[in-house]
Amino acid sequence: MQPTGNPNVSRETIICTVDVVLLSLKDAALHVALLRREHEPFAGALALPGGYVRADEDEDTESAAARILFEKTAIVSPYLEQLATFSGRARDPRGWSISVAYYALVPASLLELEHHPEIQLLAVDPLKGLPFDHRDIVQAAVARVRSKSSYSSLPVFLCGEQFTLPQLQAVYEALLGESINKVSFRRKMDELDILEPVQGARETGRANRPAQLYRLKQAYRKLLSTTDRAINPD
Amino acid sequence: MQPTGNPNVSRETIICTVDVVLLSLKDAALHVALLRREHEPFAGALALPGGYVRADEDEDTESAAARILFEKTAIVSPYLEQLATFSGRARDPRGWSISVAYYALVPASLLELEHHPEIQLLAVDPLKGLPFDHRDIVQAAVARVRSKSSYSSLPVFLCGEQFTLPQLQAVYEALLGESINKVSFRRKMDELDILEPVQGARETGRANRPAQLYRLKQAYRKLLSTTDRAINPD
DNA sequence: CTAATAGTGTCTCTAAGACATTATGTG
DNA sequence: CACATAATGTCTTAGAGACACTATTAG
Numbered sequence: 001m002q003p004t005g006n007p008n009v010s011r012e013t014i015i016c017t018v019d020v021v022l023l024s025l026k027d028a029a030l031h032v033a034l035l036r037r038e039h040e041p042f043a044g045a046l047a048l049p050g051g052y053v054r055a056d057e058d059e060d061t062e063s064a065a066a067r068i069l070f071e072k073t074a075i076v077s078p079y080l081e082q083l084a085t086f087s088g089r090a091r092d093p094r095g096w097s098i099s100v101a102y103y104a105l106v107p108a109s110l111l112e113l114e115h116h117p118e119i120q121l122l123a124v125d126p127l128k129g130l131p132f133d134h135r136d137i138v139q140a141a142v143a144r145v146r147s148k149s150s151y152s153s154l155p156v157f158l159c160g161e162q163f164t165l166p167q168l169q170a171v172y173e174a175l176l177g178e179s180i181n182k183v184s185f186r187r188k189m190d191e192l193d194i195l196e197p198v199q200g201a202r203e204t205g206r207a208n209r210p211a212q213l214y215r216l217k218q219a220y221r222k223l224l225s226t227t228d229r230a231i232n233p234d
Numbered sequence: 235m236q237p238t239g240n241p242n243v244s245r246e247t248i249i250c251t252v253d254v255v256l257l258s259l260k261d262a263a264l265h266v267a268l269l270r271r272e273h274e275p276f277a278g279a280l281a282l283p284g285g286y287v288r289a290d291e292d293e294d295t296e297s298a299a300a301r302i303l304f305e306k307t308a309i310v311s312p313y314l315e316q317l318a319t320f321s322g323r324a325r326d327p328r329g330w331s332i333s334v335a336y337y338a339l340v341p342a343s344l345l346e347l348e349h350h351p352e353i354q355l356l357a358v359d360p361l362k363g364l365p366f367d368h369r370d371i372v373q374a375a376v377a378r379v380r381s382k383s384s385y386s387s388l389p390v391f392l393c394g395e396q397f398t399l400p401q402l403q404a405v406y407e408a409l410l411g412e413s414i415n416k417v418s419f420r421r422k423m424d425e426l427d428i429l430e431p432v433q434g435a436r437e438t439g440r441a442n443r444p445a446q447l448y449r450l451k452q453a454y455r456k457l458l459s460t461t462d463r464a465i466n467p468d
Numbered sequence: 469c470t471a472a473t474a475g476t477g478t479c480t481c482t483a484a485g486a487c488a489t490t491a492t493g494t495g
Numbered sequence: 496c497a498c499a500t501a502a503t504g505t506c507t508t509a510g511a512g513a514c515a516c517t518a519t520t521a522g
Contacts, residue, residue: 012289014250016332053321055246055330060322085319085334087287088294096289098250098332100319166474181512183476188511202520208473209519400501415485417503422484441494442500 015097018065019050019134021083021141022075022104024111024121025158028174030145031121032138033111034130035072041093042131046120048138049073050099065102073119075111077104078221079157083141091133099132103141105157149175153194156216164203164211165189194220249331252299253284253368255317255375256309256338258345258355259392262408264379265355266372267345268364269306275327276365280354282372283307284333299336307353309345311338312455313391317375325367333366337375339391383409387428390450398437398445399423428454 022033034046051068058064062082069075083101091097111119124142127135148154155171156163169185189195195214202210256267268280285302292298296316303309317335325331345353358376361369382388389405390397403419423429429448436444 014248014287014289016248016250053248053332055248055323061319061332062321082318084316085295087296087334089289098287098295098334100321100332164474182474183513184511186475203474204520206473207471207521209475211474398501416501417486418484420502436493438493440500441498443492443502445501 012096015092015095016053017050017092017097017099018053018061018068019048019086019099019101019137020065020069020080020104021048021101021138022069022073022077022106023124023141023145023158024106024108025171025174026108026121026123028170030124030142030175032124032127032141033073034120034122035118036120037131045131046122046129047131048134053100061100062102065100069104073116075104075106075116077106079105079154083137083144086133086137099137101137101141103144105145105154107158107160109160146175146177153192153216153220156194162198162201162213162215164213166211167203168214193217246330249326249329250287251284251326251331251333252287252295252302253282253320253333253335253371254299254303254314254338255282255335255372256303256307256311256340257358257375257379257392258340258342259405259408260342260345260355260357262404264358264376264409266358266361266375267307268354268356269352270354271365279365280356280363281365282368287334295334296336299334303338307350309338309340309350311340313339313388317371317378320367320371333371335371335375337378339379339388341392341394343394380409380411387426387450387454390428396432396435396447396449398447400445401437402448427451 024031024033033049035049037043037045037047049069049072051064051071053061053064058067062080066076066080069077069080080102081104083103085098085100087096087098089096091099111121124138127138130138145154149172155175156168158171158175159168165186168189169180169182172185173179194217196217198213198215201213203213204210258265258267267283269283271277271279271281283303283306285298285305287295287298288301292301296314300310300314303311303314314336315338317337319332319334321330321332323330325333345355358372361372364372379388383406389409390402392405392409393402399420402423403414403416406419407413428451430451432447432449435447437447438444
């Protein structure tokens with residue numbers, strides 16, 4: 001955004017891309033959605049869904065991320081947020097590049113394999129063998145989600161539309177890696193004031209008292225609450 | 235980062251820039267450093283220091299930010315962190331652009347006007363009249379700094395190399411906009427364990443008990459501690 | 469009935485804030 | 496000495512965790 005020099009002067013091209021870290025919870029562990037690359041570089045390798053920013057059709061990089069995610073996985077994520085920008089000469093063999101990374105959270109039900117056979121879910125914990133700097137990007141996304149989880153309602157986006165409080169607590173515990181005091185958890189959820197019981201809806205079928213089903217209040221369906229210190233581990 | 239299409243296909247150019255939000259504390263209020271633009275667009279207007287990313291000389295966008303900040307203000311900031319990336323067609327009249335924004339914190343002493351006559355310090359509170367989307371960028375930086383201040387040692391970068399605890403507390407209070415309990419503040423600083431007293435150094439000259447001078451411990455000189463819930467307002 | 473988990477009441481304990489007291493400089 | 500602010504000791508209070516007890520289903 002500066003005037004020094006002539007913008008039309010010939011310079012080395014900068015490659016502008018976006019990458020999307022699509023996260024979901026499977027078997028109580030965070031997994032990232034990867035796709036097999038069809039073209040060079042790294043053809044055949046599993047990598048984050050990503051692509052070039054198209055100045056002629058994308059409004060900004062966020063819409064580019066949403067477009068690419070949809071084109072490649074047919075998924076529209078209810079939660080998509082900018083993570084950070086990764087740049088430099090070394091990260092892409094094609095040349096000096098910028099990748100604006102986004103992360104998305106979706107419930108596992110959205111990733112049913114029969115509907116998305118092209119998606120490979122890989123646990124984020126021992127993550128290795130990714131091309132480019134995709135490992136760094138995924139780790140940054142995981143760190144962000146874990147960090148935000150302790151003081152926000154982010155994890156609800158990993159649940160389906162309706163869920164019980166014990167289910168939601170299990171999601172928080174999976175993200176934070178620690179067990180949470182049940183009473184404290186419910187107190188915090190009550191304070192956050194973002195959930196509403198689904199009248200008459202209970203989780204039935206098991207040999208115990210059925211749990212009340214909840215859902216995000218309408219006002220928060222597409223929004224994230226960031227009330228401070230909402231959830232704390234034991 | 236995707237292979238669909240040919241990277242050599244002719245596309246609308248994307249302008250790659252960085253902008254730096256240089257923040258400092260003056261008269262107990264956050265101020266941002268602005269420069270008068272020499273060239274179009276918005277020649278003559280006060281704007282953030284920024285410039286084109288140079289693939290031929292910058293290692294990544296962070297070094298580009300450091301380079302541009304130094305070229306334009308001769309300042310090397312001890313704290314420089316990526317803020318977010320702003321993009322789209324509308325933000326720059328020259329065309330579809332990406333700006334990777336960084337923010338820096340420096341003590342007011344570094345901005346002595348006699349050494350940096352080109353810098354205009356503007357209070358961030360009623361901020362208006364900035365070109366591009368620089369107002370959004372500054373507001374994002376201010377929000378980030380205020381948010382991080384409540385649980386980290388970030389504000390020490392707004393102090394000089396040595397400072398007293400009452401001075402540091404005043405900085406936290408200016409950032410958070412609330413007064414802090416003195417005992418709690420000192421307890422937290424003690425827990426953070428990032429400061430060390432400068433032996434024998436006291437702030438003298440006033441008609442009261444002199445305050446002990448402190449400095450960041452060596453290990454943190456260039457680092458940020460992010461211990462959770464470090465500082466809380468009253 | 470028992471088994472199992474949901475949901476809640478309440479006590480304890482930790483940590484933050486309020487307040488008072490002591491410490492140490494200047495004039 | 497008075498006065499001002501630094502630094503610290505300690506009491507009060509709010510909030511988080513532990514734990515126990517009640518509620519409600521299946522079988």
